[in-house]
Amino acid sequence: MLTMIKGPYLQWPTEESMTFMWETSKPATSRVEVMRAERIHSGYQGNYKQPEQILASAENSGYSLIHQLTVSGLEPGTIYFYKVYSQNEQEAAEAGPFPFKTAMLPGEPFSFTVTSETGGYSGFDITGGEINNSIFAQMKKYRPDFSLFIGDIVNDRTNYADWDQYFFSPGKELLQDTPSFSCLGNHENGGSWYYDFFAFTAPKNYYSFDYGDAHFIALDSTDFINNDTYPASSGKFQAGNAQYDFLVQDLQNTSAKWKIVYFHYSPYVSGGYQVEALRALCPLLEQHSVDLVLSSHTIVYERSYPLRSGRLDFKDGIVYVVAGGAGAMPEWLLPKREWFTSQSLAVPHFLQVAVTPQQLEIRAIDHQGALFDKFSIFKDMDGAKKYI
Ligand SMILES: [Fe+2]
Known part of the structure; x- marks a missing residue:
């Protein structure tokens, strides 16, 4: 049939x-x-x-x-x-x-959701996919204009069945009326299905798009890290590397009010699997006034204070949020938080982000619908920021 x-x-x-x-x-x-x-x-x-x-x-x-x-x-x-x-x-x-x-024009408010690890958590998941179902159902209740997935949406990059089991089947109702974006996680990297199932602009493992007053940049952090010597840098944070050149040019060419960058590995997280080598990207992101960096990989929620030049900066820092979403690995957290950690909790969750020209409002919501973190970045006409 x-x-x-x-x-x-x-x-x-x-x-x-x-x-x-x-x-x-x-x-x-x-x-x-x-x-x-x-x-x-x-x-x-x-x-x-x-x-x-x-x-x-x-x-x-x-x-x-x-x-x-x-x-x-x-x-x-x-x-x-x-x-x-x-x-x-x-x-x-x-x-x-x-x-x-269709997408909003600049000046018009909109909202989106963020999660990840629908497949990356599968090896630990004893609920048989219940968490994925709950996360997708909760996100749908917020009626987002689109949804971001920060990688590891499947478990086995080469297994065709994973795409249905972890993503398209639990996500069916959300995905049929909500455009989705993803970036390459280590669980997808090396397989072809990511390239087949998503319609991003070539080369697909990195791209950017505008929505309302925000410019979004998706990066392939797996390419910036050497697979064989993970989590060491691949030495590609430099001119001449196609993705690095794309990032520089893309940041130079946008005049959007808000800049949001997302990639899979976390440069800042007070837990296992932090990929510190990715902090090599931070000076470039700071230079171009990026507001928010979203990552996952460590299956927890964590929000940093605003950071700039490796320090807290409540005037012009970047907030780093780990949205290791559809699962929770509390044992991956360090015994105590790091100096950069503002809030951190290992619960299955998603983010709901509301964007207006003046405010980026971010909520972290668990798989049962409970709000457990909320913060806003305000920006005036001159670009001066306030973090609340
Ligand atoms: Fe990962």
């Missing part, structure tokens, strides 16, 4: 387009239809009329297993519905309608 075995799921939201992906059980064609979302007091999906009017579509008559189509010409920050279709000579499959929202 022809069925959709992954997704549909959303990728790469822009102010005027969305990319739709899904996987079918057999090779088949691809088609997506985007429909107008008309508000009413109550009705389909709560407050919308049954979507009927097709505004745009895209299709590929060639056969494939993994399907990827982009629909452009849409309005920014707008809700639409979509349906996807696949068929071969004998059978047809379809899914939807599901809602989606």
Whole structure:
């Protein structure tokens, strides 16, 4: 039977387009239809009329297993519905309608969630995936505009089944109406599925995007660390290395109000698996006024004080948050916190981040929905910061 075995799921939201992906059980064609979302007091999906009017579509008559189509010409920050279709000579499959929202323009508030380790924790997980299900369900309640995954979303880089078990199956409901971004964790690095299942801009292991007033940069920290001598540096923090050059150029070219950088290994965490060599990136990030660095790898939550030049700096420091999310390894924490640790707790969790032109508001929420940390960075018109 022809069925959709992954997704549909959303990728790469822009102010005027969305990319739709899904996987079918057999090779088949691809088609997506985007429909107008008309508000009413109550009705389909709560407050919308049954979507009927097709505004745009895209299709590929060639056969494939993994399907990827982009629909452009849409309005920014707008809700639409979509349906996807696949068929071969004998059978047809379809899914939807599901809602989606295009990216916000600068000046418009938005929110996103952050987690990681949906697969990285699997080797320790005695709950059989319950934590992953809870984390995805809790994140969905916050109705994020998109969701970041900071790596190790699968356990075994070469195992195709992992992608369904740890990510696409528990994440199905969230991912079908919420675009997702990820970066390469050590558990994905060296396999091809990350490249097949995500529609990031090439080379995919590092990229950047804008959303509202924020500029996001995803880095491949596995490439900055030598695999054979982990956690030693690979010596690539220098001009001439493609990823390093990309980072320098990208930071130079953005004028976004907020700069958020995410990569898998943690430069600051008061626990095992800290990768101190990555602090070599900090001077560059400081020079370009990055506000927030997100990492995972150590399966705990930890938030640093604002840091600059290796010291606390409450005027212009970068806050480093370890969102080692979908799991918890309390035994990986050191007996006591480090000098840079503001808050730290080993509980399964995700972050909910609300972004406005003046404020970055970050909440850490556990897998049962309880808030256990909250902080804000305020920035005035001149760029002066306040941390609360
Ligand atoms: Fe990791």
